[in-house]
Amino acid sequence: MSSLPLVSPAALGRPVAVVASTWRTLVFKRLSAMPKLAGVTPASRLDVRPAPQTVPSGVREIDTLTGGLPRGCLTEICGPASSGRTSVLLAALSAATRRQEVCALVDISDAFSPHSAAAAGVNFEKMLWVRCGEIKQKADSPQRHTDTEKKNGKIEKPVEQALRVTDLLLQSGGFGLVIIDLGDTPLKMARRIPLTSWFRFQRAVEHTATVLFVVSQVPSARTCASLLLKVSGTKLSALSCQLSAETSPAHAQLLNGLQVQGELLRSRLERKPSGSVTTAFITKVG
Amino acid sequence: MNQYFACIFVPDFPVEALLRAEPKLRSQSLAVLEGKAPLQKVFAVNENARRAGVDPGMSKLQIEPCAGMVLRARSLPQEAAAHAALLDCAQSFSPRVEARGCDTIVLDLAGLQPLFGALPKIARALSRRASDLGLETNVAVAGTPDTAALAARGFSGVTVIPEGKEAEQLGSLPVEVLLGNSTQESGQLLETFSRWGIRKLRDLAALPHLALSERLGQAGIHLQKLACGATSRTLVPVEPVLIFEEVIELEYPLLLLEPLAFLLGRLLEQLCARLAARALATQELRLCLELENGWQTEDLSTNNGATGVLARPGQSRLFQRTLRLPVPLLDSRTFLKLLQLDLKAHPPGAPIVKIRLAAEPVRPRAAQNGLFLPPSPEPEKLELTLARIAGIVGEDKVGSLELLDTHRPGGFRMQRFAPSEPFSPRRHRDTERDDSDDLVTALRIFRPPVDVAVTMQDGKPAYINCPKNKEMQGEILWVAGPWRSSGDWWEQEAWARDEWDIAVQGEASIALYRLVRDRLGGRWILEGMYD
DSSP: OOOOOOOOHHHHTSOHHHHHHHHHHHHHHHHHHSHHHHTOOOGGGOOOOOOOOEEOOSOHHHHHHHSSEETTSEEEEEOOTTSSHHHHHHHHHHHHHHTTOOEEEEESSOOOOHHHHHHHTOOGGGEEEEEOSOOOOOTTOTTOOOHHHHHTTOSOOHHHHHHHHHHHHHHHOOOSEEEEEOTTSOHHHHHTSOHHHHHHHHHHHTTSSOEEEEEESSOOSGGGOSEEEEEEOBOHHHHHHHBOOTTSOGGGOOBOEEEEEEEEEEESSSSSOOOOEEEEEEEEEO | OOOOEEEEEOTTHHHHHHHHHOGGGGGSEEEEEESSTTSOEEEEEOHHHHHTTOOTTOBHHHHTTSTTEEEEEOOHHHHHHHHHHHHHHHHTTOSOEEEOSSSEEEEEOTTTHHHHOSHHHHHHHHHHHHHHTTOOOEEEEESSHHHHHHHHHHSOSEEEOOTTOHHHHHTTSBGGGTOOSOOHHHHHHHHHHHHHTOOBHHHHHTSOHHHHHHHHHHHHHHHHHHHHTOOOOOOOOOOOOOOEEEEEEEEEEEOOHHHHHHHHHHHHHHHHHHHHHTTOEEEEEEEEEEESSOOOOEEOOOTTSOEEEEOOTTTOOEEEEEEEEEEEEOOHHHHHHHHHHHHHHSOOOSOEEEEEEEEEEEOOOOOOOOTTSOOOOOHHHHHHHHHHHHHHHOGGGEEEEEEOSSOSTTOEEEEOOOOOOOOOOOOHHHHTOOOGGGOEEOEEEEEEEEEEEEEEETTEEEEEEOSSOGGGOEEEEEEEEEEEEEEOTTSSSOEEEEEEEEEEEOSSSEEEEEEEEETTTOOEEEEEEEO
């Protein structure tokens, strides 16, 4: 390697204007000769990342809006209570198990309803259900948790359990769909999940066939989510539309279903900004 | 084609049986003791101890002054396991195997040459496989079983005796090789040979046939035929017994799980090597720990396939764990990790003095996933992942679920997660059909249910109050119900309830709940939320 001096021309006592171009050439030559920079590809030659493969979410309207759930990416769906998030979750789960994929549900609030899932057509043989929460201890067990331990935070909280479980599931590999259900988690706790965890999850599923699906009240994964969909809750004006006539007695009324409004907040699958595109669909009581 | 036989002989068999469990002692002087204290005597020694002047028959007191001498008590279970391993080694090559004592195995090599190559290659492969099973052996190949056995006892390493060269090659061996058992009769014969000045087998072979017969009878003739390699007999094959069990008897009680894992790892490696020698795998591991002190009985059954029993003092002092796997596996590291996680969740609770590990043999998985089948987790990784998750959330909170045939709310149970093999993919149009018309309104269950106070108006709930959660209280905007159901009235756990679907104005939107009145207890609960 040539040993070119990296000394300012001004310091050598020559006129700056005369030697400026020569100096720049020398610096570039020297930099390009450095071994650490030899393998760096210029930005202009970087290839465009191929679009991820997508799979149906089980909801035709959402597939039309988003193109489906991207494999190897983190998809987040958020919305308030009774907004239809869990119905979308079950639809995605049902579609994945119909494709013979092995799925995992990390249920932080232990809120999964087996009968709803059965009505949605979920194949339980293909679904691993992880119910987070305090581990039951026997009454005479010497390892029974004390109040002091609980106060000191020695007992793992459901969110922490869920993060560890998700890590294990993603590292294990082979799952077609991994769902983290933060639907009933208090906002304060959901916001405390460090961004590094979401980055880790995103990196773990990258270049794999796994769809990482997060259900929450507010966007939690932030920039790590490749697809962010917001479903909005039922308005009072719409309530009468989805119920049977109010004039009939209570025992004659039925909850027909939910009218769900979906809004695409972020999609990294397309180069152009997604903007605010909405869709609507109706779920039925099974 | 000439018939050939191979013999596998383990010199100092009791020592080798112990060295399988403690291979680090191989470089040290080791003496195996037998008998009750204080009258223990040396039963067997390894080569280092022999060079140090220790011989079988010496008392413990005589050899204790020897520096660096390691003393171990004779372990019959470990010898039985070593013999079983030796049989596995031989039967992995040929089905016709004869056991001539614990330390000597003879096998028929008929038809093996097209499979394994030439005779020296087969002999080396036998030696290598025995070494994989933790046994240092002598292997000899000859035209008759007795010649092969003599050569294996006399020559170290691998020996191949071609046809017609038996007398020449066996001639250099000492006469003691012929009379291995130290019985009184063999002692007398040795003394006789010594008086005649016969030291080697070639000397015995050179004796006149008739004169030998006159002096020693048929026994002498038989010995001379053996020395010439001229005997002929039929092999007596043993029935293969598929028992895979390894045992370690500990000198000192083990208190910690870490050294226990170290020993378990060694046992598992030996078990897996034995199973692999027979082209088998296992789906069930049984661990039995003998404890120094007894403990209380505890039901350790779990839904992940592991069960355990801890015995009462006075009955027995055994701690047993059974690990059942959904698919046949043969990976000692996976087994070790699973056992570690299981023992961490269910510690034995007392010092361990003996470890017994058994594997139930099954045929290995012969499934190969198709190119176009959806991905699924590897069974080994999945088992480890499930065990680790069970350690985090609890064993009863991970698995797949099974709906029970009942109308009782919450009628399901958790079971072991074992996804079935993906079947041949149907056309994508079938599997990816749109189901928007069949979208189901999901219910999120509150576990445990939320107790609420309900104000009734005109026989309908009009206002709910939830002291613990203010989001779940307020005026009921809409109500549907009640839907009355009951069941199990013929049993003690009878249930009867009225269900209402209600809409309550939340902070951001309207929330739809399922409100339940327990008609037997009279309390109101929020069972879940429609979402």
